[in-house]
Amino acid sequence: MSAVADKYKELQQLGVEVFSVSVDSHFVHKMWNDHELTKMVEGGVPFHMLADQAGHIGRAYGVYDEGQGIELRGRFIIDPDGVIQAMEVLTPPVGRKFAETVRQIRAFQLVRASKGTEATPAGWMPGEAVLKPGPDLVGNVWKVWKPHE
Template structure:
């Protein structure tokens, strides 16, 4: 069965480098929290450090949204450690503040449908998992183009708003906090133009 939004996220346990040490980390360790899974091709590449550092620069904001970040590539924990020390820490003080997990042979990447067998690497897959363990959005981008962290955060806020409303409100295109939401129902059918301001 393929992985898609609306389905439970498959659990996994991987070795990773986090808080200065190598340790085992499971998705289930974060049960009850929002989790952003960030698959990326490899350490010591070109687009990857720009993505991870950009996410790290917004990490405080993500934590305030109760979101944990797990970054996953095919590199070993030892390579993650060296990468933090020799490159990432030069781009952001202390390196990235979230776990770098080691998906050797793309085992988890295959589960999530992001592993490129020909290249032996994970593509740029992004998955938002809600506190119930359900995938709310997924996005897979080929290796040459990096993610837009601003858009990731916008979508996180939108899905959190929908959850807080108990599903009674949905977020239209371009939605930002403070903008109009939509309340699905017979009264709204054919009248979205009356309440949606795409400004």
């Protein structure tokens, strides 16, 4: 969570609202923020930290672990139409990479802005060439994009 909090400005610039969710109460969220996260991130956590103590939200999103009573590391990108465009779920011991989340958000925003006329190839980074799917591109992707470049 501290990784996302630290990069919150970047998400704000992209117009993204952030919510974190765990099975801890909002009282515990306050203690964690005040006693630890404020020492990692200046000003503390800038977004809403949600309490899902009974796991209802986690179940709805398929990330609640019934055996352990915790929520897995699930990350969902939801577009302005309310559609889930991407999800990533990891078991607890491995953390996520924030840069990949931002890359995906920027790619989905580009596709949306093009009204679906553009797509981003594997490994695309902001600023790099995009694909324009259509009859002319069929069989010709090799001309505009190669996996080793």
